[in-house]
Amino acid sequence: MQSEEWKFTAKDIAEKPDLFMSGHRACAGCAPAAVMRLILKATRGPTIVTMATGCMEVVSTIYPYTSWAVPWLHTAFENAAANASGIEAAIKVLRKKGRIKDEHVDVIAIAGDGGTYDIGIQALSGAVERGHDFLFVLYDNEAYMNTGIQRSGGTPLGASTTTSPAGEVIPGKLEPKKPIADIMVAHEIPYVATASPYYWRDLIIKVRKGLEVEGPAFLHVFAPCPRGWRSDPSKSIELSRLAVETCVFPLWECINGEYQLSAPSKVIAMAPQKKKPVKEYLAVQGRFRHLFTPKYEKLIDEIQRITDMRWQKLLKKCGIA
Amino acid sequence: MTLKEKEKSWKEISIAAVCWKPSTEFLTGDWKTYKPVRDPAKCTRCLLCVIFCPDGAIHWKADRNDIEFDYNYCKGCGVCANECPVKAIEMKLE
Secondary structure: OHHHOOOOOHHHHHHOOOOEOOOOOOOOOOHHHHHHHHHHHOOOOOEEEEEOOOHHHHHHOOOOEEOEOOOEEEOOOOOHHHHHHHHHHHHHHHHHOOOOOOOOOEEEEEEEOHHHHHOOHHHHHHHHHOOOOOEEEEEEOOOEOOOOOEOOOOOOOOOOEOOEOOOOOOOOOOOOOOOHHHHHHOOOOOEEEEEOOOOHHHHHHHHHHHHHOOOOEEEEEEOOOOOOOOOOHHHHHHHHHHHHHOOOOOOEEEEOOEEEEOHHHHHHHHOHHHOOOHHHHHHOOHHHHHHHOHHHOHHHHHHHHHHHHHHHHHHHHOOOO | OOOOOOOOOOOOOOHHHOOOEEHHHOOOHHHOOEEEEEOOOOOOOOOHHHHHOOOOOEEEEOOOOEEEEOOOOOOOOOHHHHHOOOOOEEEEEO
């Protein structure tokens, strides 16, 4: 893959003009907006972006304003991947017929966790099965944030949302997060990876790898939402670091079925004393506030157990443990 | 319902209501309560704030070898101040 030779500095990234422009109406401290900027910093030429309904679609294209300096398409909630396959097929045909310039066009489909875990999964599953050459980016803010913080398949165990409210009866969401990236690995596609905006260099390299690879690629990006997580807006990027350091969201990539840990998680695998307890990650978020009351204290141990179990499983897949 | 004079009818808006104005014309700077103020002496120009700003409101000016805050778009979230490794950015009440 070429991207191993692709060297860049922070200055190169800062100098590249923003293709996701200022003036979008995301909340203050919105990590998904930072993720959008970073994704588009990794583009290598003509690019078409298609999006599912979600926070980033809503805040960036309020009529008559658009924040996208690239061709951009939105049709419905469930079909970001179907749009991408249509775009890719159309470009192929137009190029064959000589109707457009004969050059490679990258197609990126972006969806939130609702548009991927729940509503968009059948379109995504179909598109990768057909083998279209596109990159699917999931920005995971762990609930349906723009409609008022409803739970999704991506909401973690114990999180309080408006449809899984913590109180007398239940301690927030009762089910753990769906391992979506592993589901995509099971589709046997050439490239699957997870990324976190704090490790921006890693994120940009993974987006570029996803674009360079022939065939479908899937990138799962962690994107803290201060509004829905009831956290301090200034801590959004810090939370994306804590999630990696506590192994709640380990960073890895899977190239042609071969799992390998990315540098930030590899450091923790090599020196397990650096792994932080999940308590540190939960304590800074208001959606887990009830876990720190005597009634639901035990759930923290359960979250720690599930996190450790998934981390050990991942280490085994990477051939480390 | 009668349309107000400045509102356009469906015949006059763009086809399929395609957005046609860049969002940079919509200033979000008046959202903020706190304003980031940088101490240029402490700043090491690591550019982390430029990379992490969700609003793209911090620009790198290569000709002046310096960064510049664009308060027209800054929403005052404080991510830059929180991530600054040398704590050169302070959030001040506007």
